[in-house]
């Protein structure tokens with residue numbers, strides 16, 4: 001295994017001078033050196049061939065003892081110094097102080113094909129940021145992160161990646177539903193990959209401590225490393241940097257809305273400074289199109305992070321980042337302009353994305369009404385988002401009365417589709433047909449375009465759960481099957497048609513399928 005190892009992060013940013021592994025507040029530093037925990041009996045479950053290639057490794061490399069040991073934390077590669085990052089965050093709307101990598105340990109950076117990647121283990125043991133927890137991860141959450149981050153990549157959604165999924169061989173105690181019934185589960189480790197794991201909270205923690213010096217060092221590093229096109233860091237570049245972060249985050253969240261992904265815990269410590277989907281915890285996929293849906297049981301009361309609120313929550317989080325950057329700029333105007341622009345662009349880009357989902361290639365003033373009425377129709381009775389949009393590409397404007405037939409299989413309870421609901425839909429299909437008539441695109445191109453933005457296959461919550469149930473019994477075939485299926489989410493895969501189906505009834509209220517907690 002030959003890797004082109006670098007360490008720009010640790011060589012350019014200040015380290016915590018303390019190197020023991022005690023829980024502590026870490027000041028004047030961006031990270032602490034830490035050694036991953038030795039595991040009892042590590043065992044690889046799956047490796048992403050795409051990520052091996054991206055990092056300059058071969059499939060044979062992945063079969064070596066060294067690979068297993070490095071990516072479960074049992075061996076530290078020579079010349080590398082693993083570290084945990086310090087960050088804070090606003091959790092569910094409240095400042096939570098220092099959080100940090102409590103169960104993530106960065107190993108090293110790899111440069112390949114002119115790209116720099118940070119390699120990180122999730123679940124490799126305690127760090128100074130572990131607070132009251134154990135620094136470990138269980139198989140269930142690791143399967144979910146591993147499968148979903150690669151699936152998101154293939155869907156074209158900006159995301160961190162995953163290289164490997166392994167069992168640690170250790171047992172981990174978890175109270176899944178926080179109801180006083182803890183149980184032992186299999187421990188696991190995912191190796192995650194990203195150009196950067198910096199979060200909004202990495203900047204907020206320094207601002208909260210009035211440590212403007214370290215804040216400036218970190219912002220300058222981030223600009224020089226990841227936003228080099230902005231030129232040398234100065235006040236103007238800081239505002240531009242904030243604008244880039246805002247636009248990248250917007251792009252990310254519009255993709256989430258497009259594919260029906262609900263992150264579940266959009267705290268500022270879980271928002272990447274590069275606008276990548278990060279920290280796959282109690283996320284979920286919309287089944288019925290329901291703006292008020294969240295998979296996260298911890299958020300059931302307030303539903304702060306429900307599907308329909310995600311673009312607004314990004315804006316709320318950007319306000320917190322603006323506050324953190326302010327000490328370097330000392331002028332609110334530029335930052336406020338960025339936030340105002342986000343608010344405006346949010347609606348424009350959402351509308352544009354929705355136009356693409358219904359195959360419109362041109363823009364008309366009243367498209368917003370057409371799309372609003374569609375969203376209202378989708379909520380009249382439980383209607384599967386993935387199926388309805390995918391099937392809509394078969395709609396023929398010359399034959400609008402066929403519309404209901406085309407989307408029929410997306411209804412969870414066909415008996416619930418009353419005459420009144422049918423009438424609403426038929427009216428919508430009439431307006432849609434009129435609108436399509438005025439659109440210059442050919443029927444063939446329209447269908448192709450729609451099928452390239454409306455996935456046929458997503459990682460439905462129950463699919464991940466089935467893979468987890470098998471994996472807990474030592475059977476990893478479904479993990480591999482789903483991993484491969486989700487590499488081509490927009491393709492027709494007739495052999496796998498069974499995954500193009502509504503959530504089965506047994507999964508409606510099952511823990512892991514519709515209810516998830518942060519405890520993983």
Ligand code: AMP
Pocket residue numbers: 099100101102103104129130131133134135136137265269270279281518520
């Ligand atoms: P999350 O909501 O998963 O993003 O986690 C919020 C914070 O809790 C982060 O600082 C995590 O590192 C930390 N955390 C979550 N789970 C654990 C764990 N098992 N051990 C240590 N820290 C954890």
Ligand code: MG
Pocket residue numbers: 269270279
């Ligand atoms: Mg997190």
